[in-house]
Every structure is written in C-alpha cells, then in structure tokens.
Amino acid sequence: MHRSSFARAFGLVMACALVGSVAACSSGSGGGSDGKVSITVQGMPPKSDPASRKAFLDRVAAFEKANPKITIKPTDATWDAQTFTAKLAGGSAETVITAPLTEPQGLIARRQVKDLTADLKAWPQYNEYNSKLLAPTKDAATGKVYGLTAPIGTYSMGLVYNRALFAKAGLDPDKPPTTWEEVRQAAKAIHDKTGQVGYAETTTNNTGGWHLTSYTYSRGGTMEKRQGDKYVPAFTGKATTDALQLLHDMRFVDNSMGSNQLQSQMDVQRRFAAGQIGMYTDGPNAVGPIVQQYGGRLKDFGAGALPQDGGNATQLGGSVVMVTARATAAQTSAAVKWILAEYLKPAYDPKEAAKRDKMTSADPKILIGVPRVASFSEQAQQKVNAARKPYVNVPLGNFQPYVDGNAELKLLTEPPVAAQKVYAALDPVVQAVLTKKNADPAALLDKAAQQVSSDLERGQ
C-alpha cells in the first residue's frame, strides 16, 4: 500500500472515531440565550393507538402555541426500571417522566428527580390538591415535593370480580363482598359451583407484599412504625397474620384458590380475562388491560371496594409524574407547566375534561369513565364527572360498589421507608402460605421482619 493509501485509511478511521465520539457525547442543553426552552416528555400514545396519539399531538401543539418559548418533544417511551438510570446517566432520559407509584421514593432517595416545591407552590390550585396524593412524591424528612400523582391513573385498591361467575355461583353481581369473611364464602361458592378459581393472589415481582400491605391496612394494621426517630417493621402483628391465615385457609381448607400460586399481576389479569378467576385484589382501572389487552368481556367486569375487617382503609395506587434530575431550572419550570396543563387540568376543569373525552372517544376501544380517586375536592370531581358523562362508555353500574364502598374508607399510602424491600421480603411469605399446608404465618413474618430491618436502617 502506498503512503497516500495509508494516510487515507488512517484518516478515515480517525474521522469515523471522532464522529462517533461527538455523536455519543452530544446532548441538547435544552435552553437558549433567547429564553426559549426545549423539553422532552413521556406520555405520547403509541402508533397502534392513532386516535389518542393525534389527540396528544394536538394538545402539544396547543400548549406550544400558548407558551411560544417552550418546545415540547414527545416520546412514546414508558417507564422502564432497567433503562431509566442508564438513560439518565447518558443524558437521554426524558425531562418529564411517568412512573408507577412504587418508584418515587427510591428516585427521591437517589436524587434522580428534581425538587418541584417552588414551582408547584406557585400553582393556584396547589392548596386544593388532595394532600393524600402528595405523600408518594414528598420527602417526609424535608417536606419537599418532587412530583404529582397522575390523576388519570390514580386508584385505590379494591376487589375486582367476574360478574358472570358471580351469577353462575348464585351470588348477586351488584353486591360484591365487603368483608374478608364474605370474600371467603363467595370464593368457595364460585369454586364449588363453577369449578373456577374463587379468589386469586399475585405473589411475584413484589406484588405479594404489596397486596399484603393493603390487606393489613384493611384490618387496621400498619407495615412500618416510628420508633424514636427511625421506622421499624410493624407487620408482625395480628392484622398481617390474620390476612395470611385467611389466604392459607382459602387455599388449603376451602381449596378455592386453585393450584397455581406463583403468579404476577399480568398472569392473574390474563386468567381473569379468560374467565378462570372469580375475584382478586386490584384497582378498577384493571379493566383497561383485562378488556383491551387480554380480551375480557367488559360487561362481566365488576369492581368493589377493598373488603374490610376493622381497618376501614385502603391503599393508594397509580402513577406519578416527575422531572428528571438533569433538567435545568428553565426546563424544570417548563416541565411543571406541561405537567399541570397535560395531567392536572382535566382533573379540576370540567371543560378541559369534556374536551379530552370528546377527542379520545374517536376511538371506541378506549374506555372512558372508569372511577378515579378525586385529585381535588369531591365537589370538583363531581363537576368533572358530570361534564364527562356524555362520553362515558363503560357500564358505570359495574363500578358503583367500588364508588360507594370507597366513600367510607381512609386512603393510606405505601410504607414510608424502603417499600420495595418490604414487599420483596413479603413475597416469599405469601408464596409460603399458599404453597405449604403447614406454613406458620407468624413465624414467616418474624423472619421477614428480621431480614428487612437492616434494609430499613440503611434506607433512613
């Protein structure tokens, strides 16, 4: 090879390497000297849902028109715990993200999201916002607020049930069980008369511990308690033990829970849609995946409030909207503006709520009218509900037991410290009582409490 050939080859390689490096290193600053700011936002519906996607892009255009100095770059990415930190480290995480309610406390502890307190306190509706919904996105130690619970997916845990199986089993589909003892009887009736699983439990991906938390609340217990200036495990009491004993008895005494006890939430929803499960614990918005994703029948779906045994309480569920830590001050303010317009306004402004539903109703497959937890006052929620009424396409009667029952219940949030660790330690406990006839709930809980103590210590 001649010298010139060598030089060309070497030059080409170095140019490729340089271009690659520059491309890898470049990331938009998101702000300019002219006061313009650009933010990326999650939440754009996928191409498979063209009506919702168009409606979303129309709202982006309207927002940009109303805020000419803000440019919105939407993505159809959703929360993914496996890629989030890598994206954040590489500068490609969206400015505005949505995440399940189980995530914000970890994100706050790891300082991966922005403190929004100042921007949110300047929001005129801030003081009317349901303070319960702030708990998941608040740092209990400092009182700083890092995000808002997204009204569209906010729910409280309840009892999801198959109305057709209820009817077949001789039970009244309009009167689902309201106590755990009634759940036991209904589950036995469903199993005995239809051959299907009466009551199903999720036990993997930390959902066993998550559900056990709801059961404990419904029996007046708590998962963590303050001792001095620290939180310690509190799930070794009667409430949690009784909840586990009931599951064990339904599984091994009544035989009403089937044999498959290693199930994720998706597994249970899929089997529920197929008509193989009579009841399980979930929010009313489970109707979305059950009907749209797994092909369940809408008319068979029923939702009641979380059954009780002295606690008169249920657990908050849903998703949160937050701003990632790499956002500049200008981007943070722009992101909060977007969050309030996109997520919060339809929850208190009846006109905006109706407008959204009108746009969304272009696609009849999208379910409108599933009950949510009120993000503002009950009066404001009723006004919003009235405005949305013309577009509602779900049978509201199927959700009435949930609405009526919830009015009586306190809304409690997740354990304040290392909730995921608590759930992870309790998954095996729930699995044990459902797979071992001689399982001892009290001993299993003691062991889990010992295991989780150091995690709680480390998390404070």
Next chain:
Amino acid sequence: MSSLDVRTGPRGGAVRKTETVAHHAPPRNARRRLRNDLVALAFLLPALFCFGYFAWWPLVRGLELSFQQTNLVDPAQWVGLSNFQHVLDDPMLATAVKNTLLFAGLALVIGFPLPLLLAVQMSTLRRLAGLYRYLVYLPVMLPPVVGVLLWQMFYDPDHGLFNKVLGLVGLGPYPWLQSTHSAMLSLVLESTWAGMGSATLIYLAALTRVPPELYEAAETDGARIWRRMWHITLPQLRGTVLLLLLMQLIGTLQVFAEPYLMTDGGPENATVTVLLLIYRYAFIDGDYGAASAMSLLLAAALSLLSAVYLWSTRRWSSS
C-alpha cells in the same frame, strides 16, 4: 524494541525464522513491513474501538462502580469496601449461592450428558439425519423468552400440558414450579431443552473427526455400544468435552432468564440465583454499587473456577 515484536507468537520457531530474515533484510523492506503493520492496525482500530468502548470500558466502569455510591447523575462518592460489606452481609446471598450451585449441579447431571448421547445416536443414523439435526437445534433458534414462557404454560398445575399428559397415564398432578422441592429441577429441564441443540451439533462435528476404522476394529472385537463409547468416542472427543464442560459451568453459574421469567426467584426464594440478586440490586433497588460489587465477586469466583479447572484437567486435555 524492534518492530519484530509485533509478530511474536506462541510458535517460537516461526518467530525465530522471522527475526533471522528481518535482521538481514534491507532497511527498505523493514519500513514496508512497518507500514503494512500500521495499515493493518488502522483497519483493526474500529473493531478495537467498538470492543473497547462497549465491552472493556463497561468492565472497567463496573470495577470502579463497585467501590462507589452513585446515582449516575451527581459525582460518585468513593465508599471503599462498603458495597462488598453490604452484599456479603445480605442474608439472601447464602440462599442465592446455594441455589445457583444446585442449578449448576443439576444441569451438569441432567443437561451435560444428554447432548453427547444424542450426538452419538444421531451420528449412527443413515436416513433423515438432517431432519433430526434441525429438530434438535430448533429450541436454540427460539428466542429464550418465548421458550421460557412456553414452558411456564406447560408447567401450569391446573391447565398445563405436562400434568394433562401425565394424567392420561395416571401420574400427577405435580406442582412443578409451585413447590420448593421441584421448582429448580423444573428450571433445569427447560434450560436443558433450550440449550442442548448447540452442544449436540458441536459433538456431531467432532464425531466426524473420529476415524471409523477404530469403531470397525472394536465391532470386530465384539465391543458393544457402551464400550465403544467409553473406549473410543470419549477419549477421541476429550478436548471438546472438556471445553463444553467449562462453558456449561460458566453458563449455568450465571443463570438468569429462567428464574427471572418463570418464578421471579420463588417459591420462597427457592430459585433466587446470584444473577437475579444482582438484577434486583441494580434495577429494583437502584443500588449500582452493590450490583457491581456482587458482579465482581461472581466474576472472581468464575475466573478462579476456570483456572482451577484448566489446571486440574491440563494433563488429560493435552495427553
């Protein structure tokens, strides 16, 4: 140092020959060689860059992260051995190590001999050999997630294929994944099914190198199939067997997809493996320091295992 060092290789004779030629070569030839080498290096650079950036750099970063506490946004804090202390104090570590060893042991007993037996059997086939090779390799072509989810349905205690079929002959129902006693075995069976195709093809290729006269002589002497396998096949394939054994050990000690997708470590932590624990540190707890520390410990254990294995089998593999 002369430019000839670039060519230094394991074959001393060849290098000496090159050196001899190079020492007596005119300077112009040496320059040409140098230029050729640099050109080769230039063409190699993109591959080196990609390999370094996407494989070696992450390894170095992992090593660094294991001594840090970081959210990957703010500057990391050096925490010394605290991450190692944390993972070594984790009560789940002993369970995960025990489960991982159990998986590797069961996979060795069930999964390792099967491809060899299949290959020997298939090598004797005269008709439809291609079809059998295709059928054996088919599971390898399936995406691992699809295979795992398929078997998860087969294992369903109420509606699964296995209990239905076994029920026809009066067996079962068995709890498969639902019992702490059978969950790990169930994962090994799926893993064996999914992975044996590759090993079988490698053994089949190796078997073509065994001289057929050896078998003919043995048959003439009246040796049955097991004796032929023991005295001819295994000694002839020992290099391949040793290599595949090491690869299997390293692979099974890093088992992740099966417990992650099928059982999430349950029931009662009976299938929590070391890699699943690392996954939980990183993606459930967001503790990349602990995840890196545990990864480093696993890598060190696997390196040690490989070294001991190679040392202890060096005589057999070279004889």
